[in-house]
Amino acid sequence: DAGVIQSPRHEVTEMGQEVTLRCKPISGHNSLFWYRQTMMRGLELLIYFNNNVPIDDSGMPEDRFSAKMPNASFSTLKIQPSEPRDSAVYFCASSNLIQVDVEKLFFGSGTQLSVL
Amino acid sequence: TQLLEQSPQFLSIQEGENLTVYCNSSSVFSSLQWYRQEPGEGPVLLVTVVTGGEVKKLKRLTFQFGDARKDSSLHITAAQPGETGLYLCAGEITDSWGKLQFGAGTQVVVTP
Numbered sequence: 313d314a315g316v317i318q319s320p321r322h323e324v325t326e327m328g329q330e331v332t333l334r335c336k337p338i339s340g341h342n343s344l345f346w347y348r349q350t351m352m353r354g355l356e357l358l359i360y361f362n363n364n365v366p367i368d369d370s371g372m373p374e375d376r377f378s379a380k381m382p383n384a385s386f387s388t389l390k391i392q393p394s395e396p397r398d399s400a401v402y403f404c405a406s407s408n409l410i411q412v413d414v415e416k417l418f419f420g421s422g423t424q425l426s427v428l
Numbered sequence: 429t430q431l432l433e434q435s436p437q438f439l440s441i442q443e444g445e446n447l448t449v450y451c452n453s454s455s456v457f458s459s460l461q462w463y464r465q466e467p468g469e470g471p472v473l474l475v476t477v478v479t480g481g482e483v484k485k486l487k488r489l490t491f492q493f494g495d496a497r498k499d500s501s502l503h504i505t506a507a508q509p510g511e512t513g514l515y516l517c518a519g520e521i522t523d524s525w526g527k528l529q530f531g532a533g534t535q536v537v538v539t540p
Binding site: 316354357360368403405417418419420421422 | 461470472473516527530531532533
């Protein structure tokens with residue numbers, strides 16, 4: 313199994329530019345999560361999907377952030393326009409959540425985003 | 429707001445020494461998980477504890493869930509350099525349908 317695949321691994325952009333992060337979850341998993349990790353705030357849940365439907369986006373910082381999951385094998389997180397405070401490592405994780413089961417997350421290697 | 433407080437924030441020990449990392453909260457969790465994250469990688473799940481008072485062992489790692497399901501500890505016996513990493517606890521929020529709250533983590537460095 314290839315695991316959760318994220319691209320790009322590193323992204324450097326200028327303030328105001330659009331940034332798109334990509335994620336391919338583990339095949340067969342029905343839930344997908346986007347997290348952001350910073351030294352100050354640790355790992356924060358931004359949004360999660362179940363069966364391609366957004367369930368909880370309360371962690372999305374503001375309207376500049378949007379996420380889509382057009383099918384079971386692909387998701388994007390878009391920031392437009394980007395700002396320096398968006399600099400962080402963005403992780404995608406997937407799981408095979410079965411009701412009343414305990415969530416077991418499998419994380420990708422992350423995208424290191426630097427907004428100058 | 430961090431629901432889960434981890435301590436200490438940083439721990440540096442010599443190979444062969446023991447260490448304990450703590451994860452505390454005022455909230456009750458349905459379950460609690462421990463992850464280890466190495467530089468440049470995502471967190472990797474080590475264990476899940478579900479029942480209050482539960483103790484799980486994974487080689488030289490011992491995980492304990494508090495009786496009230498509000499706190500947990502991770503103890504490593506005779507730590508090895510390969511166990512260097514950021515240790516994260518994550519609590520499953522009751523009735524949140526799988527949503528996890530992560531602590532800030534404890535950075536553990538084991539030197540040869």
